[in-house]
Amino acid sequence: MTVNRKNIAVVLAGGTGSRLGGQKPKQFFEVKGKMVIEYAVTAFEINPLIDEIAIVSHPNHITEVQQIVERNGWAKVKKILPGGKERYHSTLSAIEAYQEEGVNLILHDAARPLVSQRIITEVCQALIKNKACGVAIPTVDTILVCKDGIIQSAPDRSALMRAQTPQAFHIEVIREAFAKGLRDPHFQATDDCGILLRYMPEIPIRIVMGEESNLKVTYADDLRLLELFLP
Secondary structure (H helix, E strand, O other): OOOOOOEEEEEEEOOOOHHHOOOOOHHHOEEOOEEHHHHHHHHHHOOOOOOEEEEEEOHHHHHHHHHHHHHHOOOOEEEEEEOOOOHHHHHHHHHHHOOOOOOEEEEEEOOOOOOOHHHHHHHHHHHHHOOEEEEEEEOOOOOOEEEOOEEEEOOOHHHOEEEEEEEEEEHHHHHHHHHHHHOOOOOOOOOHHHHHHHHOOOOOOEEEEOOOOOOOOOOHHHHHHHHHHOO
């Protein structure tokens, strides 16, 4: 059992949100008077198991993120880090920022604003006995494997889940997985759990049950759905 590790929430806000349309990234869209990123960061700010927060931002928006932090008075936000071209560059930015510390990195998409306190707490608790964990929910739809417009197979959905965030790791584990991946000439960035699964399959990834409300804002219709979940 591993104890006394700091829990660092890393809110990944480096995306450009091009699929949503408009002139600004989706994390800066307002819903019921607050930006999407504000809901996400506040969820970690108020959770007692979170020791510190780092926000990874697109370099063009770091000043705006700093202003949002100051306006909200988030005491746990200690670092605002620059992201990169790809999503995995944001994870790497957090790994590099905390590489000298034996911490837990709890990586969460800023575009998932309604992560619950239950999910955050269970993720932190899972890292006491596990070196990695992810959040997922069972799929209620049949998933089809297709090629050239033709169905190839329909896997048993009882074994399928839809991934959410946070995805959380002992920093030593995710750092080593990325180091191995970046040495692979055929490296393809997936989500962080996918990178660990590919390059360090010997490390079990514990699943914490997610929630339908922990949705990711990707398209304009998602903003309307988000409004329905908000009080």
